[in-house]
Amino acid sequence: MELIIPFASQGNVPMYEQIYQHIKKEIRQGGLRAGDKLPSTRVLADHLKVSRSTTQMAYEQLLSEGYIEAVPCRGYFVSAIEELIQVNEPPMGRFVTEEETGEEGFVVDFSPRGIDLDSFPFNTWRKISKNILVDDNKALFLNGDPQGEYPLREAIRSYLHSARGVRCSADQIIVGAGNEYLLMLLSLILGQERVIAMENPTYKQAYRVFAGQGYSVVAIPMDKQGIQVDQLKRCQSPEPDLAYVMPSHQHPMGIVMPVKRRQELLAWAYEKEQRYLIEDDYDSEFRYKGKPIPALQGMDRGGKVIYIGTFSQSIAPAIRIGFLVLPQGLVQKYKTKAGFYASTVSRIDQNILYQFLTEGHYERHLNRMRSIYKSKHDCLMGELKAFEGAFNITGEHAGLHVLLAHRGGWTEEELEKRAARAGVKVYGLSQYFIHPEHNPFSSTVILGYAKLTEKEMRIGCGLLREAWGFGERKDPFPS
């Protein structure tokens, strides 16, 4: 047989590839059939006026992909291939342009998410990065410790000890790319058949992770001291063996769990061997009155508290670095069940954070941010003075949002809708409930202020005052 190969000798495609492509196409389209003998590489080379190594390379490629077979002493034959391949190439997948995630069309958006980035120490971060990426640091590009680099874990330990009263050694710390990843890892350590109690309302991302891992989630109501431990104790079927709590500053309620409640919670955990408390200490850094509330972990003497923290809130969301502090008793379990997972944070980023922590930048940054957020908080609270007749305001003095409960009993939808009509976005509390229909605070909305300027807050509050027409109990939908 003869092969007519359409040449394109001036193109960029090497000759051997053109030969390979042509024969492959012939086989796929049926021009060459199973069992057909191909010319020898020498004959084909002579015929095409190319070197023999060129035809050899083409045949070798066809051999290695299985299109042809070599039979010793006889030559090359087309393989038997069931023609599953459709020759007509389908069009490329369509491009989906990303949807804008920001809220459009609002004059002021009191979003409870996000942080104030204007004060991010950009120069420091850049300088550290630059100094780290030097030639003799090449080892940084190799695989590191799955748990996170030891010096970084040691720096985190030291920070947690002095700032949060957390007691641990660096071998109890696991560094990972963000809260959700770490919770996923934790669920591997704890095993899949778990029943977890969560404060209601709670941090919904954590809820989604646990539910997604197949955990049974039991929503426990809160009172003014936090999760109701007596209700937790009463849960029988299913009986929770984990409880996820935010004792230093509950999200979104802003409740600080008092010592007595903490002790009740610890006592519950001490009752049975398989029980653990997961303490999410997500934003304890931002407290504008008094000292930070010490972590529950520091009170635990039974190895029952799993502590989880993050630098996403305190430095920047894009710094995908968080950490777990396991009780000693779970460290070996981690090593067996998840110790083979390579770290999700690059060594370079770990090193940058390490220097940021140990050179005092983090402390300075926190102090600065605390003071910036305090100013914003004070400004907002000043503006909200006028709201006190119509609203009960809570959750102040800490974190990055406050809660407004309408005394007149308007629903959160009414509050949101009226605000939206005036160009202001506020956030109903229901979205934080595991079962939004169980929300007993049906008249509460959240106002976040981290990203807003003082001017924006003043404008926003002015618009809200009009939109919500204080004092009188108006018909929510006047005709």
Added chain:
Amino acid sequence: MELIIPFASQGNVPMYEQIYQHIKKEIRQGGLRAGDKLPSTRVLADHLKVSRSTTQMAYEQLLSEGYIEAVPCRGYFVSAIEELIQVNEPPMGRFVTEEETGEEGFVVDFSPRGIDLDSFPFNTWRKISKNILVDDNKALFLNGDPQGEYPLREAIRSYLHSARGVRCSADQIIVGAGNEYLLMLLSLILGQERVIAMENPTYKQAYRVFAGQGYSVVAIPMDKQGIQVDQLKRCQSPEPDLAYVMPSHQHPMGIVMPVKRRQELLAWAYEKEQRYLIEDDYDSEFRYKGKPIPALQGMDRGGKVIYIGTFSQSIAPAIRIGFLVLPQGLVQKYKTKAGFYASTVSRIDQNILYQFLTEGHYERHLNRMRSIYKSKHDCLMGELKAFEGAFNITGEHAGLHVLLAHRGGWTEEELEKRAARAGVKVYGLSQYFIHPEHNPFSSTVILGYAKLTEKEMRIGCGLLREAWGFGERKDPFPS
């Protein structure tokens, strides 16, 4: 009652904190008991000769932590706290120094892991980082797209299309921090009650992830064309609905799956709706003979191939960036079940990689590495010429290791042990088997060369030649 507060007015601890600490300690140690009335803030301030705001701050902290309670018109009282707290502070957790992970005491270590970092384009990487960390790029520090930044996904799509024949749109790509994380995410998308078929031997990390997620893993033997699809079809209880394969270059066997076997595999997947193939294309970049083998994904017309790739192997392990390419039919499932997981890769790192890809650095780097690894490969193969009488050598022309099967039938333990005595580390094939006892290649060891210099390879092979005394079938343990 009177409070005697030991002053340390010259220390760094603010007065209010000393007062707070003292009262807290008194309560915890029983000096103050539940129901005890505290002096008013005014009385205490007078007594201690401090300002009233100082005592107020101390009391507020005690209040917010729940140690004391305020009774309107009556004053402050110590709360009832069950003394769970042990007052004796336990010693800090001991420090565990990290164990060295490298192999000690070997003259030459033919490790199949690791890459050659000497050729990493450090300057380029640093330059890109520096240019990215400029002030007007602050938005990089905000939260990004959970799926990965769109431009990066588009750059990955374009690379995969031209270099690997993968057909997809950027909305099918999920960027994540490494293979293991992405497989964990994938198991969330696919659901927990799955039965997965794996080539045996295989990439053990993937096996550990699936087993850890509670998947039933079925090990399917291989022949010279890869996974035996007829065996896969015969599996009934449990019946696999997923198959994890490395068709372009099987790890560790180095087999390239021919077209016919690929089609059989696709046909198996097409038979039932819930079936999918997971194609791990971990090191297809390094092929020293002919063109790269196109990805299986490009042959699939039924939306059955889930493609997974990584930059850890081709750029550097510490670049914790890999990606999944989902079939269109699974994209919505991802969004519902795992779309809320924030990206595990920082936007900064995504941006650096994006520039590295789109400015042509990646292509240059790959070409350079391919040529460096080819030289090493050729050198090793030259050295191994002398081994051909005693060993059957396979897995060459691609990847970063070769396989040596002893014709005389020595066990891999014997081969490893004799090599170790001569100061050389080689790696038995058994460790790649899901059930090492089922390894039919009991005389095979692996020699990796990515990290070795040509000189080291020559020394290593010389030592091995002596250690393994070729040709004759010696008593493996001479007295």
